[in-house]
Amino acid sequence: MRVSLPAVCFVWQIAMIVLFGVFIRYDEESDAHWIEYRRENNITSDIENDFYFRYPSFQDVHVMIFVGFGFLMTFLKRYSYGGVGFNFLIAAFGLQWALLMQGWFHALNPETGKITIGVESLINADFCCAGSLIAFGALLGKVSPVQTLVVALFGVTLFAVEEYIILDLLHCRDAGGSMVIHCFGGYYGLAISWVLYRPNLHLSKRHHGSIYHSDLFAMIGTLYLWMYWPSFNSAITDHGDGQHRTAINTYLALASSVLTTVALSSMHQKRGKLDMVHIQNATLAGGVAMGTAAEFMITPYGALIVGFCMGIISTFGYLYISPFLEKTLKLQDTCGVHNLHAVPGMLGGFIGAIVAAAASESVYGREGLINTFDFEGEFADRTPGTQGGFQAAGTCVSIAFGLVGGAIVGFILRFPIWGDPGDDNCFDDEVYWEVICLWV
Numbered sequence: 001m002r003v004s005l006p007a008v009c010f011v012w013q014i015a016m017i018v019l020f021g022v023f024i025r026y027d028e029e030s031d032a033h034w035i036e037y038r039r040e041n042n043i044t045s046d047i048e049n050d051f052y053f054r055y056p057s058f059q060d061v062h063v064m065i066f067v068g069f070g071f072l073m074t075f076l077k078r079y080s081y082g083g084v085g086f087n088f089l090i091a092a093f094g095l096q097w098a099l100l101m102q103g104w105f106h107a108l109n110p111e112t113g114k115i116t117i118g119v120e121s122l123i124n125a126d127f128c129c130a131g132s133l134i135a136f137g138a139l140l141g142k143v144s145p146v147q148t149l150v151v152a153l154f155g156v157t158l159f160a161v162e163e164y165i166i167l168d169l170l171h172c173r174d175a176g177g178s179m180v181i182h183c184f185g186g187y188y189g190l191a192i193s194w195v196l197y198r199p200n201l202h203l204s205k206r207h208h209g210s211i212y213h214s215d216l217f218a219m220i221g222t223l224y225l226w227m228y229w230p231s232f233n234s235a236i237t238d239h240g241d242g243q244h245r246t247a248i249n250t251y252l253a254l255a256s257s258v259l260t261t262v263a264l265s266s267m268h269q270k271r272g273k274l275d276m277v278h279i280q281n282a283t284l285a286g287g288v289a290m291g292t293a294a295e296f297m298i299t300p301y302g303a304l305i306v307g308f309c310m311g312i313i314s315t316f317g318y319l320y321i322s323p324f325l326e327k328t329l330k331l332q333d334t335c336g337v338h339n340l341h342a343v344p345g346m347l348g349g350f351i352g353a354i355v356a357a358a359a360s361e362s363v364y365g366r367e368g369l370i371n372t373f374d375f376e377g378e379f380a381d382r383t384p385g386t387q388g389g390f391q392a393a394g395t396c397v398s399i400a401f402g403l404v405g406g407a408i409v410g411f412i413l414r415f416p417i418w419g420d421p422g423d424d425n426c427f428d429d430e431v432y433w434e435v436i437c438l439w440v
Contacts, residue, residue, distance in 0.1 A: 001419050001432065004146050012149070016096045023100065023108075027116035053239065054119040060231030061126045063224060065091050069133045071221030073335065075280065077211040079141045081429040086148045090136055091129045094152040098128035101160035106168075123235050130181050131159045135189030135406070137335030141208070141427035142198065144419040154409045155188060162401040165394075171379050172394035173356070173372075173387075175246060176233030176291025178348030184398040186342025190333060191406025196413060197330045200423035207427035208334075215276045222280045229254055229287035233294045242372065246294040249303040250287055253294075256307025257286030257314070264315040275318075281340045282314035288344040292352030292391070296372065297363050306351060313347070314339045334427075342402075349395030357388025 028037045029049050038046075046052075066088060073083030102124055103115030132155035136148060143151070163180045166172045174180050201208075210218070234246035265278040286307030293306070317339030325331040325338065361369055370376060373387050382390075413420075421431045429435050 001144070004417075004419055005144075008146050008149055012093065012153075016093075016100075019100055020096075023103065023113070023115045025114045025116050027107075027118040027121075030118050051119045054123065054235070057231045057235035058119055058123050058126075060228040061123055061235050064228045064232055065126045065129055065133065068221050068225035068228065069130070072218055072225065072280065073137060073140055074221065075210045075214050075218035075277075076141060076207070076334075076427050077209055077214045078207045079427045079429055080214060080217060081433040081435070083140060085433070086145055087133060087136065089145060090132055090148050090152045091126075093149055094129035094132050094156050095122075095125040097153065097156045098125035098160070101156055102128060102163070105160050105164040120236060127177055127181055127236075128156050128159050128163075130177070131155055131185035131188065134182065134185030134337055134341045135192060137337045137341075138186075138189030138193040138333045139196070140334040141204075142193075142196065142201070142332070142334065142421070143413070144421065145432060147413050147418045147420055150413060150418070151192065151409065154405065154412075155185070158188065158401055158405040159184060162398055166397055170390045170394050170397070171374070171382070171387075172391050173295065173374070174292045174349070174352070174394065175235075175237040175242075175295050176250065176287075178289060178291030178293075178345045178352065179395050179398045182288045182291060182341040182345030183349055183395060184345075184402045186337045186340075186345055187399055187402030188406040188409075189337050190331060190342060191403045192410040192413065193333060194329065194331050195407055195410025197332060198423050198426070199330075201332060201426060203424035204426035204428070210276070215280070218280050219276070222283065225284055226254055226258075226287070229284065233287065233291050237295050238371065241368075242295045245297070248300065249294040249298055250290045252300055252303040253286035253290040253307035253310070254284070255286075256304040257311035258283045260308050260311030261285075261315050264312055264319075268315075268319055277336070278315045278318055281336055282311055282318060285310035285314035285340055285344040288341060289348035289351060291345070292348050293355045296352065296355045296359065298351075298355050302355075306348075310344050310347070314344060317343060346395060346399060349398065350392060353388045353391035353395065355388075356391050357385050359384035359387070 028034065029051065070084040070087040073087055074080040076083065099117055099121060103117065107115050109116065132152040135151055135155055162184055166180055167174065172179065230247040230250040233250040234243045237243040237246045261278055261282040262274060265274045266272045289306050289310045290303060318336055322333060322336055322339060356373065359369060364372060375382055425431050
């Protein structure tokens with residue numbers, strides 16, 4: 001650890017500095033030539049700079065990545081430092097690598113060979129990191145900090161490729177990332193975890209659990225995620241009605257999933273008590289599933305139906321599916337990302353496909369239909385039915401990238417060079433952190 005972790009951090013950060021120096025430049029709205037650009041394009045005020053429109057959403061997404069995801073992973077009684085600390089590490093490295101990877105695919109100027117970045121680039125970089133953070137949830141407590149960086153390196157790379165295929169080549173709409181973020185990140189982490197199966201993980205059973213205050217800290221993460229999820233789904237949607245509608249639909253789906261989660265959790269317990277695991281996680285499933293369809297005309301009651309169903313499906317997954325997968329498929333999923341991200345993300349992608357296929361001019365209007373699905377240029381002749389088919393295909397692409405890419409990365413992480421914890425020392429901060437006082 002004293003050699004490998006500092007070496008990886010120093011070398012990779014120096015590589016980022018070099019690559020940024022070669023490729024990254026400010027875009028026209030963040031460059032000092034903005035005044036000239038504003039005059040040439042008849043822009044009357046600085047308020048029209050995209051920063052003032054996008055930065056509030058960027059703040060919300062940034063809080064979700066670092067505080068929401070971080071604290072959600074502090075539920076383990078002896079792994080709170082690792083949960084929030086390694087989340088911090090993955091995101092800090094991942095956002096830099098994401099700016100490069102996404103820039104090469106989406107913002108590379110063929111004439112200058114440079115990538116230009118602005119506030120929307122920062123939002124997309126955070127989205128890219130989210131896929132790796134979701135994957136980390138399946139591996140929580142079982143991997144070393146160097147392994148988490150490797151997961152982020154390959155996760156961001158795979159994300160950029162599958163995002164390009166789904167959004168650019170297939171021309172899918174997925175503003176909130178049900179497909180490209182949650183479905184991919186969930187199956188990516190599950191595939192890695194399956195390859196890294198530990199037959200003797202029961203030796204760390206004494207550490208694998210929560211206590212009162214660790215669950216309370218995790219609930220802080222849940223509440224931050226729950227409150228800001230409408231911003232997450234709407235952050236990069238089209239200005240105007242698209243962003244407005246996305247926030248409303250996400251807001252409603254999240255509220256609906258809370259009630260069904262509480263209902264099912266209480267029904268399962270003989271005395272009607274609630275399980276904090278369900279409340280921390282399944283209450284967010286509505287936001288995950290609305291990522292694709294939120295900007296479509298799914299209707300407010302449709303959003304409530306999605307949240308209603310996702311709360312039930314996610315809670316059912318924690319109750320029955322996760323134990324079944326661990327027993328039969330040897331799948332050790334620490335945070336239950338299968339139930340919060342993988343399945344709701346997959347279903348969200350297919351829900352988006354159905355809603356897209358059902359779109360019509362009578363509901364959207366001709367201009368609204370073109371604007372919502374971006375039926376312009378080479379896609380001007382695409383019909384809603386065809387769009388629905390491509391949306392479904394995009395979901396399948398995200399699943400394939402997650403499973404195949406995760407299996408390959410898992411085999412890379414199996415090499416005995418990464419300093420991962422022993423089977424009897426998993427889920428314990430003392431392996432990688434200087435712990436002054438440990439509450440037990």
